[in-house]
Amino acid sequence: MRKTTSYNAIFAMVIALTFFSVNSLSAQVLNKPVAADNPNLAGNSAWTAACASDTFNEYFVNFTWNPPLVDSDNEFVLELSDANGNFGAPTELARVDDKNTTFDFEFEFAVPNDVRGENYRMRVRSTSPAKTSPPSDPYPMHYVDYSSALLISEDGSGDIPSGGTITLCGGGDITLEPHNIPNANTYIYNWYRSGTLLPEKGHSITVSTPGMYYVELDYGSICTGSANTLSNTIELSTGTSSGIAINGSDDFGLCIGDTHQLEANISGLGLTYTWFKDGAIVAGPTLEQNTLNINTASAGFEGTYEVEVDGPSACVERSASVTIRNLGDFEVTRVNDANIVLLPSQTATLTATTNALTPSYQWYKDGSPITDATNATLDITEIGDYFVRVTENGGGCASSPVDSETTAVEAPDSFEFVVEYVGSYTSCQTSDVTLSLLRINAVSGSGARTNVTSVLESSFSYQWTHDGSTISGETSKTITINDFEDNGDYALTGVVDSFNASSNSLEVTMAAGTNLTVSSTGLVLCEGADPIVLSSSESLTDETFEWVKDGSVIDTSSETITATEVGDFQLRILTDDCPIVSNTITVQAFDESLLSIDQPDELIIVEGETGTVTASGAESYQWFDAENNLLGSLDSYGFQTEGEYLLVASFGNCTVNRVITITYRDLFAIPNVITANGDGINDLWVLPNTYSRQDDVLVTIYDDRGKEVFSQTNYENNWPQSVTQFNKLNMIFYYRITQDGKSLKQGTITVIR
Template identity: 60%
Template structure:
């Protein structure tokens, strides 16, 4: 049997006082704001939409609230939602501090200049107390920062067609766009065709259907009309094709240095011509600009050219394209164009390829032509800078020679190897790693480095070193390490001819593949309970380790850890400079609410019957009677006798004690009328056994003036006493029954003489 550390009992009650009831205070109510009349304007009507501008920006809203009064330092703040009616980031419009005794007043505000939308709402917020009114209805609100008529033209060019008319050929289209508004893309637009509102809202519109087109800025359902931005009208009509084309072949070649004139097949009619290259305008629209000159001396002149015709009496029409290319162009490609290391007594072969139809070659070294070097390849045995010139000797054009890229032949003073990890590597996270040669640099006597990896990596012989010592058998460019015991510094050395080279150092730290697990004999901590001990699955006698609680080191010397507080515990072992991290063990504080009873601890039974209480949530249970005698170890107990009992529930190393009070149920209620006339019937105020003769229950009686006339602990059912006098035929008294200061019953007693 577990020994209990303390006894238990029920304290005596203190003298009770009469309680008076109070009336609760009423809270302030902030009503939703509503639009109000502007007293500075003629008329008397509230606004229904806000169409502000630089010349007018004055609005009022009415706000009412209900008492009680707010604090003297309170402020009322008028706030505006976003365009969707949300107050996640409200805009303050106005605040007042002199309306704390005014229950009906107006806010004056100006609309911010960036406001555009159909669903703005208001609300009012007070600071002391902190309250917020309901949101207002939604309103269309716009600041009109541009209020002049728009001007539209083709592609926003600024050239409005004569008579405002553009004629399109069947299947053609034209783009209309305003050309006189700054920051045009920052607005929404209302486009119309013959009075019908179109769906497009962007600054430009591409049309092909006949009709009268015009536009205005979209300032919402109310403000758009008053903004005065309605544009000019452009009439789109359809007409018959003129058959515009570029004369000559659809494919033209130009020799280097030459020009080519492209000519439209329709001229002398006063029409406008716009020339395109690869669908981008390169000239026009120009009246009678029916020709365009392509210059082969201009870089990037090659492309697809077309001409578009427009003007009075013709529809807008674009020609079929003409492709212009260079006739004398060819490519020169030098093989092995990268820098090449030339070792003593070595030779290297350079070669060139070309797209010229009939090429001739001339090789150069250090800028000077090499006598007799006129083939497409060259054998080199000395250092220097080499390139080749290729001349085209066939085709329709004569052209200047083209030079290849330059290849530098170098004789190194030394070599440098560069090694790195292959793939993703993180120190103390990988369990294996691959190290490899990435670069071979030839280093000149002045320190200049030349990457010669592709040329020489197969010529070197290699040797890997670990902590300065050769690793047997590791003579490839790559090495893979998977043993944590081989953590350390790795380096690659290489030899070619008389040259010996070494790489940079790589520090390798592999994580251990050991599985570290910590266990505990419990996970619930309580003061006075048995100790909770954490232990490791690995013998720590020869290890370097730390115990951590909530990430902080708490012990670095004990092979096991005795828990002193709730928290998250973990063990870390340092192995070959890398940590081995255990699982986490969470120790939680004990919670007495884990013990659950299916009935109240104040159990009322009928005398002669059994009342059973069942407990749950604990590991084991012990029931004791008032004499501290163990009466059961089950999770339930059947009570038959009045008294006090103790339940001790065990949760691992923790215990919870619960006092059970058993009393008999009374078969009658507390009387509220007695007849103190001395006839022996109903002369005394008799209480049920629940409240009478219990030394822990205090009975107090007050007269109708609230004066105490009787008080007794362990009431003996003896009031009124024979010495009590009553000066009226019928008198009312008040009673209060308490246990331990807690009210059990209260009411009135009417005494009739």
């Protein structure tokens, strides 16, 4: 309380506090709720833990209170704390309005499906008068929404190993997790190794220690067992590496009919062998089968071979691969294009490659051998069909010659260009565009087209045309257009030797550079206000245009329009190739919510300092004091004096009035002593307005044993609500004041009686 408060005000406050204290001595007393038995279950007793599910969710608590009677419109509300017993944001469980003359009754409630914890508390709140009971004792409460046996596997893959055993090799680790529960990461788990509870609580566990692993959902100390979620068991064991390999060379060749056997370097240890060719199983798994015969009489025996071993106390291990080649089988690959266009006086080179060990070459033209053409490459100057025949001269295997694919060398009848836009292009939207040569096709007499771009693009000379006319200086394969006055059709022509080529035509249409702006006399429709008129920055005389509202044309003849409805307005001029589109004017209906201020309507400031309030959303502002004196006309004002102020915000002829109350912050210290003796003086623990009556500030009081005795947001300076709880002299209590979970103040309160 400020020192400037008059003695009359102090006397009035003392009288008010005395009246409140005297009445509170005879006020209703709400007792803490306690668990009760379920009358719908025979032989039932009061529950000690709530293990609810979709098949059973019916619980009762007993509540008693003492007269005098509550008001006729009163309701009793049963509330639930969070899992830690905190009532900062309680959950309503039940509400009754027909127990206002019943001093001992029971609430029926269902456990919410997001409740999981061991320390939930309940309390009862009356609405008229507003009072709150002490909290109940803590109870374990869990909504068991999953109650089937879990299934665990490595990485949650769903692959449970035969016998439930996984052998760990190489000193690594594995991750186990359940694979049959939806949203697995939203639960808490109990993981076990050989009967010992492990500290991990997540949905997966990474382990390397041998043992028997299993898991269950953690529904607390009582509800876990009733959920029956205990999983299968995975036994983790450790094995040793065998160092498996295939004897002999890792790359060799065989001829058809040769005999050969692959042999693993380990045998006689009771191991199981599986043989692979090109990654697929070809033999096994077979016990002690450490050899594999290669059937060279079978086509396709060549490839890569591996062997994999497994066995008791041994790691599953696969060898490095061995490559076997067919010495009588080789390939010939054509390197050049399948079709080549050859101009007069030009030379082209044909090339082939082979994997034959000792090849010889013979080139053919139109089916006949070419004299002295016995190399891997051939230079040609004539049209025709060419291929090369390769013979294997080494390797000790009989084989037939192999021919390459044929290359068709043709003389062109004509050429054509294909041009396209470079990058994205949208008519009437793109501000500049580049056109480029994409492909050169050689066209035969039959109309067949062959792509010869890579061969001939550097041989052509080029010229771009615009609407059929030559463009001076544009003689490259690309052209860029960036002026709407150059809109039109573009094409590319070219010359090589005696051939002339021309391209397809591309249309270029870009918007004019005119900046069209629409202005308005207002943006908010308001009853009784001047009309909102929209006008253009450009003259519309001799122009074809249209006014558009929300995408629909509303006028095509008026140079200005009047907005009589809310919506988005634009102007389009249609005279040029592309329409010129204006900015958008958005007209809104008048609504007081258009005005925003950055401070609450009731602002607390420190005396001597300035509290600034800033408004937004309106066209103009006026700030007035309680005597209607104009203080300012900016969008913000700095307040230094207590009182009520008026903000008048204008939207055209529409106005919004907002009353702002300025109060000085209480600077007195938080009291640490009260005298709850009923004399009306210092009977209540009164906090400064920084902490009291604030929706986001939680006030909690504990007794000397740490038990919570009071918890309330929007604290109304109303503790203690009864003096009957003070059963000895000079009792010590502890308080904590928090905001959004962050501690603001804490200390002690001594209650003197």
